Amino acid sequence: MHGENSQLVRWIVLVDDDDLHLRLLSRQLQLVPEIINPRGPAPKVMSFSDPREAMESLPSDGLCLVLCDYEMPAGNGLEWLPKFVHAGVGPVMLMTSQGSEQIAAKAFRAGAADYMIKDEIVSDPARFGQMLHEAARRYRLEVINRQLKSQLKQMTRDLAQRNHRLVELSETAHRFVDDVAHDFRTPLTIVQEYASIIDEGLQGPVTEEQHRDLQVILAAASEMTYMVEDFLDSSRLRIQSVRMDRCAVDVASIIDSAEEMIRVQAQSQNVSVQTKVHEHVPNIYADAGKARRVLVNLAVNAIKVSPAGTTLRIEAHKRPDGDVEIEVIDQGPGLDADQQKRIFNRFEQVDVVTAHSSKGVGLGLSIATQLARLNFGRLGLQSESGRGSTFSFTLPANDPKRIVCGYLHSILPMGLEGAAAAIRITAGKNWEPGELRSWLASVSPAVDLIVEQDAARSVIMLGIWAEPAERVNQIQQAAAHRAKHRRRPADPIDVELIDQWPGQAAIAKLARVLCECLERNTCETMHSIG
Template sequence: MKPRLQLKIIGIVFIVSFFIFSTLSYIHIRTYKEDMETSFVNRASSIAQSLDAGIETKTDIEDRETLLLLIQKQIWLDPDILDININLFQEDILKVYLSSDLNKIDQEAEKINFESYTQDMILNKITETEKARVLTVVTPIHVSGKIVGTYQIDITLENIDKKINRELQTTLITFFILLFLFILILFFFLKRIIVNPIYTINEGFEAVKKDKLDFRVNINSNDEIGVLADSFNQMIEILAASRKQLKEYSRNLEKKVKERTKELEKRDRELIKINKKLEEANQKLMKLDKEKNEFISIAAHELKTPLTSIKGFAQLMNTNKVMKDKKKLRHYLKLVNKNTIRLYNIILDIVDSSRLSLGKLNLDIEEVDIRKIFNEVKNNMKIVIKEGGIEPVFELEENLPKIRVDPGRLLQVIRNLIVNATHFTSRGGKISFKVHKKNNKFVQFEVKDTGEGIPKDKQDKIFSRFYQVDASLSRKVKGSGLGLSICKGLVELMGGKIWFESKEGKGTTFYFTIPTSNCLK
């Protein structure tokens, strides 16, 4: 528990104590100051009475030498007296009769002397000077029962101010000592009767938080805090009884909940499986739908081109002019045949891709000498490569083991990779076809070109069905986008693996492996 209550109590005690002691100190100093000033006024009155006693007749007051001796005697007896003036009135007009300094009677002094003379009473005032405060006391002069003038006695308050300051210092020191002791005693008293019981009750609440319902608050008091402690103990007892009943109820409820939870968990698992399957199926359907749309768009375009050419050339050949010109007729027939082969290859790619995706493509596996496959590729593809103004390179490692493959499908893979390379390699470039043994288990085939290369952001999709690096209908390189996906499917179906390396602007190398006959045995 944070000690905020103690701080609040200390603050309240300090404020109250400070106010009480400050008030008492102020009253004491004020009373002391007033008493001291009153004593000085009384002293001045006594001096005036002494002077008055020495003047019995008007003749006495006219004796300046005697009066001056009386004044000097009084000043000598009391060092606090600065000066004594005797002021006489003639027809209510003030005339300074005897004074050491005639210039000191100012308007304020004349006023207070006149008021004392007319009202027959002792008056006083305090003025501030550069050195100290000065108390001026004015008393009437009585001669034969009549008021003939006033005594003006000026007394310095320098000594009294020093006494007041010393008294103030003593009072302040006493004030702070008593304040500290009072606060300390009051704080410990309040802490014992208020703070400690509250902390004890708070410990009880903390125990309840930690589920310690056997905790009891022991406070021996008949006041409100004691009643609060008894109420707290009763609350814990009720809470403990309720907790016991709740546990019994929870045991029964827990059994039912577990049974129902098992049923719900079972249903949830089933629903999760169903949802997962539905989501996977939905993703596949979306992917298939996207592939279907792409395929329809590409296939329609690819099929339309050769069909349009065949239709156009057939119409031209049907004219009398072309029928008579055998040279043109042969040229058009050659073009028709070329577009028919192109159309046939597209349809074959579509059929092969469909069979691979359905797992219904059958292979005619046989043991094959790699040299036979290599020579056939070299003889057929050399011409295709050179037609594009590209340099062909063929390399075959000696003493390669035989492989078990479908020769037609293997040639299809190699042909697709080489034709693909010609599409993306400019004139003056180079395409190489190499075959070598990777290890005792596999033979590795490589088709390398110095063409455009494949952009990094498109390399991960290169073996996808219907995918083309340039998928626009206005692309330079024509094709269905099925060639590389078919190559991948055929290689894997024959037990091999296909991959590639490409750097944009430097070319691409496709690799694939085929297991040897010894490995398959």
């Protein structure tokens, strides 16, 4: 398509009511064929004194230049010009006997590729040839440009359609999970409520034996509740629809809210629970609900292996690196090195969530691993056969550096030769402009960083992208998401995580545009890309 032949001018159509002019022009053209077509045969020339006849005879095989006279008995050249342009065979030019800026302007408005004065054509045939050559070249470029534009338009439409479909699918999946949740929890509520109403003697006296049996029902119902939660969580993790609601939160409040759920399970196994938050534990930046779930899962797991009469300890302390660690310490049989390795292998596998769950270490730990990771933390295990186990997980302190660090590490396992993170850091007292850039590079040398930093606002973009169109789409979503959630009260911390996605090659331009978008809190500017 872009071969040399396609660049050739195959035809030149002259339209002029004056025969003498036609012959003169024709002769001038014979002088400069190699200028019009530098590496090809001379264009064939057709002459017409009547524009109507020219119009009907326009060739359609190959590029055709039309040179139309301004003043003709069959009508003003300006009237014919748009018709020739509309025929779409090639560039159309207007010729006049005397130059006039007014006519030139009119010609260009009517779609002329160029405007020429006959005397000049005669006096400088080389320049004439050059003008024709240029007009042909521009015409070609315009055609290609139009094609690309329409392709891009089509691709954008396709992408929007596919995106729309994905949104629909994701909504259907969400609704399904919600429906299942509702359908399971309602009967569970009923079982639990009626068993405890009877157990508490509200329906008449209860014997010691009946009380024991009702406790069995209640513990089983509570176990069933965890299983439903596990199922829901694993479904959400599978369809990747886990929404993170991060904010600064107090560790003690997470332990308090989990404790009640843990106690119900512990009591049924005759295990006691002790909690302790050590001194100087900072606030964390996390999704509190997910953190609670990780704690409950670890504790429920520990209770299952705890002998009756033992104590389960839950302790939070500050780690040397500044993050917070919550430990669940049981007095169970403990695990030898082999068992520990097996457990870790199992809950490092994402597939465990989708595969069968067994009693003991199953769905719960796998979900805990994934939820801990979403909170930029990780699970730990210390154990010795015969001396109990300590399962632990970390949570990032509410400190910008820890959060950015956690974020980068959370996206690193995604196979990042390229992953992109959009992180907005508003100027916080903890940051020096410039310090951030070098720090980011030192935190994560594996990430190819594009850091755009505005000294005043300290907006940081880390961007590594693959297909531009795809990225634009994702960035738009990220920006839209940000704009949507803007009305929520500002977090007391300095870092806001925008989005993350896998990718390959870095495109600095997009990073800049993204920065602008974030600055303006709009994705309008995104449309200018491409």
